[in-house]
Amino acid sequence: MNDLSIFPADIAEMSVSQLANLPAQQLVEVDTNLDQAIAWLKAARTKLDGALDQRFGAQGRESLRADGRDFGTSHIKADGLHVKFDLPKKVSWDQKKLKILAERIVASGEAIESYLDIxxxxxxxxxxxxxxxxxxxxxxxxxxxxxxxxxVISNNSEV
Known part of the structure; x- marks a missing residue:
């Protein structure tokens, strides 16, 4: 990020009206800096999540398996920390195969809504x-x- 004239704490304290009334150059600065900060935070979050998985993921998965589960939440103690490990179940459905099955349900005279969310x-x-x-x-x-x-805002000279 470049040199700031309006700092994040200032932005948080400002009302929507105050932000809307900023001089054009400061409005561009705030917009640009927030986009850069968001991108930086997303990348940093992704990197830290990878590091946490590398450090605690195996223990979390093992804790789930010890309870006979593949997914869910487990609590582990490691390195003087209490770690809540959550491994959600992510389900996807093959749409072409579901369509075939839906056609079979309808052909058999059953109400499709009893089986599928449409x-x-x-x-x-x-x-x-x-x-x-x-x-x-x-x-x-x-x-x-x-x-x-x-x-998307920019200075007239940048257009």
Missing amino acids: KLSISEARYTKWPPALQQQFSDARTVEAGKPSF
């Missing part, structure tokens, strides 16, 4: 290419809301 969606790119008559059929099921705005 979420239907239509990509906006696909929807906008449809003919108006087809769009009209789906319009009652479609809600359009504004997302979170994003901004």
